[in-house]
Amino acid sequence: xxxxxxxxxxxxxxxxxxxxxxxxxxxxxxxxxxxxxxxxxxxxxxxxxxxxxxxxxxxxxxxxxxxxxxxxxxxxxxxxxxxxxxxxxxxxxxxxxxxxxxxxxxxxxxxxxxxxxxxxxxxxxxxxxxxxxxxxxxxxxxxxxxxxxxxxxxxxxxxxxxxxxxxxxxxxxxxxxxxxxxxxxxxxxxxxxxxxxxxxxxxxxxxxxxxxxxxxxxxxxxxxxxxxxxxxxxxxxxxxxxxxxxxxxxxxxxxxxxxxxxxxxxxxxxxxxxxxxxxxxxxxxxxxxxxxxxxxxxxxxxxxxxxxxxxxxxxxxxxxxxxxxxxxxxxxxxxxxxxxxxxxxxxxxxxxxxxxxxxxxxxxxxxxxxxxxxxxxxxxxxxxxxxxxxxxxxxxxxxxxxxxxxxxxxxxxxx
Ligand code: HMG
Numbered sequence: 001x002x003x004x005x006x007x008x009x010x011x012x013x014x015x016x017x018x019x020x021x022x023x024x025x026x027x028x029x030x031x032x033x034x035x036x037x038x039x040x041x042x043x044x045x046x047x048x049x050x051x052x053x054x055x056x057x058x059x060x061x062x063x064x065x066x067x068x069x070x071x072x073x074x075x076x077x078x079x080x081x082x083x084x085x086x087x088x089x090x091x092x093x094x095x096x097x098x099x100x101x102x103x104x105x106x107x108x109x110x111x112x113x114x115x116x117x118x119x120x121x122x123x124x125x126x127x128x129x130x131x132x133x134x135x136x137x138x139x140x141x142x143x144x145x146x147x148x149x150x151x152x153x154x155x156x157x158x159x160x161x162x163x164x165x166x167x168x169x170x171x172x173x174x175x176x177x178x179x180x181x182x183x184x185x186x187x188x189x190x191x192x193x194x195x196x197x198x199x200x201x202x203x204x205x206x207x208x209x210x211x212x213x214x215x216x217x218x219x220x221x222x223x224x225x226x227x228x229x230x231x232x233x234x235x236x237x238x239x240x241x242x243x244x245x246x247x248x249x250x251x252x253x254x255x256x257x258x259x260x261x262x263x264x265x266x267x268x269x270x271x272x273x274x275x276x277x278x279x280x281x282x283x284x285x286x287x288x289x290x291x292x293x294x295x296x297x298x299x300x301x302x303x304x305x306x307x308x309x310x311x312x313x314x315x316x317x318x319x320x321x322x323x324x325x326x327x328x329x330x331x332x333x334x335x336x337x338x339x340x341x342x343x344x345x346x347x348x349x350x351x352x353x354x355x356x357x358x359x360x361x362x363x364x365x366x367x368x369x370x371x372x373x374x375x376x377x378x379x380x381x382x383x384x385x386x387x388x389x390x391x392x393x394x395x396x397x398x399x400x401x402x403x404x405x406x407x408x409x410x411x412x413x414x415x
Contacts, residue, residue, distance in 0.1 A: 009047050013038065020050060045322060057268060057325065059332065060085035060261075064096040065214070065347045072348050073329035074264035079372040081260045081352070084359070088351030091223070091358070092216040092305075097350065099343035105150060105209035106175035106312065108183045110164040110190070111199040117156050123194060124154050124164060131186055135166060138185030139178050145171035149182060161199070164190075167209055172338050174272065174314030179203045207279035207310035208286070212342040214350050215306040223303060225362040234303035236361035237296050237354070241305075244292025254292040254353070255284055258307065261352030262345050269333075269341060270319035270326030272312075276345075279310040294353050307350045311342040374401060381406035387413060 004019060011019070021031045034051040043049040060072040060082050072089075074082050112120070124131065135149040142148050151167035166186065168179050183201035190196050220230030223237070244254035259277065266273045284293050294307040315338035320326045335341050359365050378391040381403045387410065394409045395401040 013043060013049070016048065017050065041322065055267075057329075058082045060089060060348065060351075062086050062089035062093050063344070063347060063351060064089070064093045065099045065343055067096060068334075069093075070334065070344055071332050072265050072344065073268035073332050074261070074348075075267040076260070076264040078260065079376055080369040081264055083368070083372060084355035085261050085264075085348055085352050088353070088355035088358075089348070091218045091354060092351055094219055094222065095217040095302075097214050097216040097347045099212065099214040099347055101339045101342050102211040102213055102308070103209050104169070104339060104342070105167040106170045106179050106203060107165055107167045107206070107209050108179040108201070108203040110166070110183055110187050110201045111157075112162045112164065112190075113160055113197045113199050115162050115194075115196050117154075117162055120162060120164075120194065120196070121154050124152060127193075128152055131166075131189070134189045135168070135182035135186050139181050142168070142171060142178055145173075147171035147173075147175075147178075165204075170314065172315045173317040174275070174312060174338075176203055176272070176275070176318075205275050205278040205312070206282050207275070207312035208283060210279070210310045210312040210342075211308060212311050212346045213306070213308040214343065214346040215304065216347075216350060216354075217299070217302050217304050218354065219302045223358065225358070228362055230302075231298070233358060233362055234296075234298045237303055237357045238298050240357050240361055241292060241294065241296040245295070248290040251284065251290050251292045254294070254357075255281070257356040258293055258309075258349040258353045260356075261348040262311070265345055265348050266313065268326070268329045269313070269335075270321075270323045270329075271314065272318070275312050276310075279312050283310050294350060296354075296357070305350055305354060307346055307353070309346060309349070311345050313341055313345070314338055315341055370401075371396065377401060377403070378406050382410060 008016060017031060017035060037052040037054065039052050042052050055075050055077055057073060057075045060074055063070045063072050072085065074085065076082065131152055132149040136143055147169040149166060149168050153165045155163045155165060157163055166183060168175060168182060170178055180203055187198045187201040191198060220234060223230040223233040225233055244251045259280065262276060263273045266276055280293065284290050293309050294305055296303055296305045314320060315335070333344060335344065359368050374392045374395045375388060378388055378395065383391045383406060390413060391406060391409050395405060398405050
């Protein structure tokens with residue numbers, strides 16, 4: 001290994017930056033850009049820190065859940081996501097979205113190798129309360145907040161491997177550290193009691209015990225577009241939803257549209273979006289086939305949509321406490337609990353999905369999305385902030401705007 005990189009993490013920030021600049025042959029301007037976006041808090045948060053990486057943060061409007069109107073902070077680099085979230089929320093706002101947390105537990109597993117399954121099952125069943133006590137005592141503060149170990153189950157994975165599944169109420173926290181501490185304590189206890197061979201003890205991101213469900217009804221009037229009646233658009237959206245049940249290729253894109261909203265808001269609130277992503281996609285494949293998460297159906301009163309999915313998040317702890325912006329975003333949304341945040345994330349996913357599907361089955365995605373994308377196209381090809389309005393106005397006149405068009409327009413403008 002190149003010794004230059006050994007103990008890289010022990011070097012000062014300036015030493016690290018100098019090494020990277022040399023290795024990557026960065027210009028003085030590039031080094032300066034990295035160095036000026038250097039917040040001391042982020043330097044402590046991750047290892048081998050180089051620079052802050054700012055992403056745009058905005059708010060979606062019009063979201064109404066259980067009678068309460070929300071502003072939804074969203075962090076995303078993708079144009080049209082916030083517009084679409086606001087658009088979908090507006091269509092759903094007339095009747096409002098109903099939301100309900102089905103369950104809010106975090107699960108973990110202790111994997112054992114070569115254990116006698118029957119003996120283990122008998123032991124766990126007979127000593128359930130003591131097992132909960134060992135778990136809770138390893139993290140007593142969870143009891144103060146009303147949480148704690150709730151359930152234990154045992155599953156035979158193969159002739160060799162067994163999983164002991166522990167479910168924990170994490171209170172208002174996400175609970176990842178909490179459940180991992182508990183699992184390691186229970187593992188130690190099991191080793192003492194039964195001399196078992198523990199392969200590992202870790203939470204599962206298969207968050208089927210952290211489920212939330214949202215539903216909404218859109219009137220036909222809200223859906224009419226151009227020459228298409230609201231009823232016709234509703235039927236097309238229901239068809240699109242059905243295709244996402246049939247075809248994993250379409251389901252993947254359908255769900256990406258939902259996650260456009262959920263991820264952007266989850267990041268804004270300082271949550272672990274990888275945990276949400278893995279939970280959501282595993283849930284989408286729970287029947288053995290990957291399917292669309294939302295379903296839309298035409299009824300007499302309009303288009304009815306429903307979305308049930310796992311949202312494993314916390315309202316306190318982790319990055320939610322470290323990033324001042326995460327706290328401000330919780331305040332912008334006027335959130336008071338993890339359960340309410342789960343409802344909001346699912347609702348923005350449903351709204352996002354509705355807007356995307358409506359665009360897809362009517363005018364196509366490109367008109368709305370691309371007209372907002374033109375700004376990034378212009379910026380990516382050298383337009384300055386003051387040139388943007390004129391460049392975008394010119395690009396709108398072009399059928400399929402490209403980098404070449406931006407360069408041509410800029411050449412004209414700068415003459
Ligand atoms: P429109 O029909 O031109 O909008 O839609 P409108 O002028 O009728 O406005 C309706 C509302 O939308 C507005 O209400 C705003 O709330 C919002 P108002 O405030 O005027 O009373 N809105 C905006 N908000 C902020 N900035 C804007 C803006 N424009 C409207 N500029 C729109 C235009 C782009 C919203 C529409 O075409 C749309 O929703 N398209 C979907 C875009 C989308 O889904 N983008 C995500 C990227 S594509 C993708 O990744 C997912 C996908 O592949 C998923 C899938 O396949 O299922 C599509």
